Amino acid sequence: METTDGKSRTAHILLTVASFVVVVAGIKAAAVIVVPFLLALFISIVCSSPLFWLKGRGLSTWLAILIVILGIILAGYIIAALLGSSIDDFSRNLPEYSTKLNEQYGSMITWLESRGIDMSRFELVEMMDPDKAMQLVAMLFNGLGDVLANGMLILLTVIFILMEASGFPGKLKTIFRDPDRSLAQMGRITENVKHYLAIKTMTSLMTGLLVAVFLFIMRIDYPLLWGLLVFLLNYVPNIGSIIAALPAILQALIQFGPGRALGVAIGYVVINMLIGNFIEPRFMGKGLGLSTLVVFLSLIFWGWVLGPVGMLLSVVLTVTVKIGLESREDTRWMAILLGSGVSGPAETGIEEPGR
Numbered sequence: 001m002e003t004t005d006g007k008s009r010t011a012h013i014l015l016t017v018a019s020f021v022v023v024v025a026g027i028k029a030a031a032v033i034v035v036p037f038l039l040a041l042f043i044s045i046v047c048s049s050p051l052f053w054l055k056g057r058g059l060s061t062w063l064a065i066l067i068v069i070l071g072i073i074l075a076g077y078i079i080a081a082l083l084g085s086s087i088d089d090f091s092r093n094l095p096e097y098s099t100k101l102n103e104q105y106g107s108m109i110t111w112l113e114s115r116g117i118d119m120s121r122f123e124l125v126e127m128m129d130p131d132k133a134m135q136l137v138a139m140l141f142n143g144l145g146d147v148l149a150n151g152m153l154i155l156l157t158v159i160f161i162l163m164e165a166s167g168f169p170g171k172l173k174t175i176f177r178d179p180d181r182s183l184a185q186m187g188r189i190t191e192n193v194k195h196y197l198a199i200k201t202m203t204s205l206m207t208g209l210l211v212a213v214f215l216f217i218m219r220i221d222y223p224l225l226w227g228l229l230v231f232l233l234n235y236v237p238n239i240g241s242i243i244a245a246l247p248a249i250l251q252a253l254i255q256f257g258p259g260r261a262l263g264v265a266i267g268y269v270v271i272n273m274l275i276g277n278f279i280e281p282r283f284m285g286k287g288l289g290l291s292t293l294v295v296f297l298s299l300i301f302w303g304w305v306l307g308p309v310g311m312l313l314s315v316v317l318t319v320t321v322k323i324g325l326e327s328r329e330d331t332r333w334m335a336i337l338l339g340s341g342v343s344g345p346a347e348t349g350i351e352e353p354g355r
Helices: 001-029 032-055 060-116 123-127 130-149 150-164 170-176 179-217 223-233 240-256 258-284 290-308 306-311 314-326 329-338
Strands: none
Touching: 001 032, 001 290, 032 060, 032 150, 032 179, 032 290, 032 306, 060 150, 060 223, 060 240, 179 223, 179 258, 179 314, 223 290, 240 258, 258 306, 290 306, 290 314, 306 314, 314 329
């Protein structure tokens, strides 16, 4: 009997793993469709709060949706205009930047060798290519442009999701046997995602503005562009702020040399420490309910499956999966493994301030 139970348990685990692999492969294959839908879904979740607020003030559903959509279009237009002109200028100047960066790189090698350090012994030096660093920056901006190219599809999807939002609870009551539990679960996921995205957007905006002002004072080219990059990559946990700092540091190195580049690096560290260690924790509460290792691995996993957008949404997607796993007794152990402790359901999701 025990042997039969053991085989059944093993078969169940193998079936679960196989299903997971098939689902992930399907999502990755359909990333072109899934990515715009995910963006539209999370934009809709963020916009649902102002939408319901406007409806609570007596506005009709159509008028409230129209106001929210106009706000989205205005924000998207400003971002697209900023990205478009700055990326064009940066792309035109890329060959000149690459040449200057190579000169700075050569000067650094010469200076080190003049101090008795034989750089030919270090294989890492041979692998470093300043041209690739600048090309990577250009590729990153082009990737952002590709995302904006799906703007109309994303916008239409957001409109339809917002239109369906009010009738969604009624559909759930018809579908599920236990609608109250399902509605509570969906409400929990939605509130956690809304709270996280609202706080993260606020702190990312503060970080981006501070960086843009700081770079303007330091007379670094494209301060608004680098500030926007900081705003976007601040959604990427652990390494997002590091990646966002590299282009501006390279720009400072090209324009003014190592001294100014070091000053820019120090400024980035100070700003990120101020926001990340003092302001963000005050509003975010106890945290994400995810271990640091899981946050980092989720960044890699979702980035591999969905590309740059997957990296931006990695934390939200993982928290959503964790809450879903916790809702079932047979998968709760997986949620515990994803969590930052062993206290169980109370730690799941994004904590409210003061909890």
